[in-house]
Amino acid sequence: MPKVEAWGSYRQSRKIGGSRPWNKYGVKTFQSYRLDLNQDTDLIEFAKDLSSGEMPAEARAYVEDLLDDAPESRQHLMGFLFFHEIIDGEQIHEGVTLSFGRKHQKRYCDRLDFVFEAPVLNGQAGSFSKLRIYVDIFQGVKPPLWETECDGRR
Numbered sequence: 523m524p525k526v527e528a529w530g531s532y533r534q535s536r537k538i539g540g541s542r543p544w545n546k547y548g549v550k551t552f553q554s555y556r557l558d559l560n561q562d563t564d565l566i567e568f569a570k571d572l573s574s575g576e577m578p579a580e581a582r583a584y585v586e587d588l589l590d591d592a593p594e595s596r597q598h599l600m601g602f603l604f605f606h607e608i609i610d611g612e613q614i615h616e617g618v619t620l621s622f623g624r625k626h627q628k629r630y631c632d633r634l635d636f637v638f639e640a641p642v643l644n645g646q647a648g649s650f651s652k653l654r655i656y657v658d659i660f661q662g663v664k665p666p667l668w669e670t671e672c673d674g675r676r
Contacts, residue, residue, distance in 0.1 A: 557601030
């Protein structure tokens with residue numbers, strides 16, 4: 523198995539494919555769905571609404587371009603839902619990631635991820651408590667263009 527881990531680390535460290543640290547380390551994905559972007563337009567609109575906050579201009583321009591309604595833009599868009607458990611220190615959260623992206627130079631991916639989390643207390647998922655947003659345009663091996671964390675209780 524070490525070869526698999528090394529290969530995953532190799533790919534992730536170079537941002538090859540869709541792997542990103544926030545959806546790999548301490549995360550157990552137990553269900554994933556590929557969105558049908560002709561039918562799941564409500565999730566695209568939801569993502570646009572979530573992105574309308576205090577995002578810097580460059581990140582906002584990327585999100586608008588990525589989620590553009592034009593058919594020629596939409597043909598490269600990919601969307602996924604990942605249901606997962608996240609271990610954050612000693613706290614366990616259940617969550618779902620609404621993820622959009624597109625291939626960049628055939629081997630890399632641009633990503634827009636919304637990670638919704640709820641703490642697990644006494645074996646049961648509690649109320650929504652945290653949203654993390656990552657705007658990660660492929661720019662070589664660099665941190666995301668923009669990221670934020672919001673308290674879900676507001």
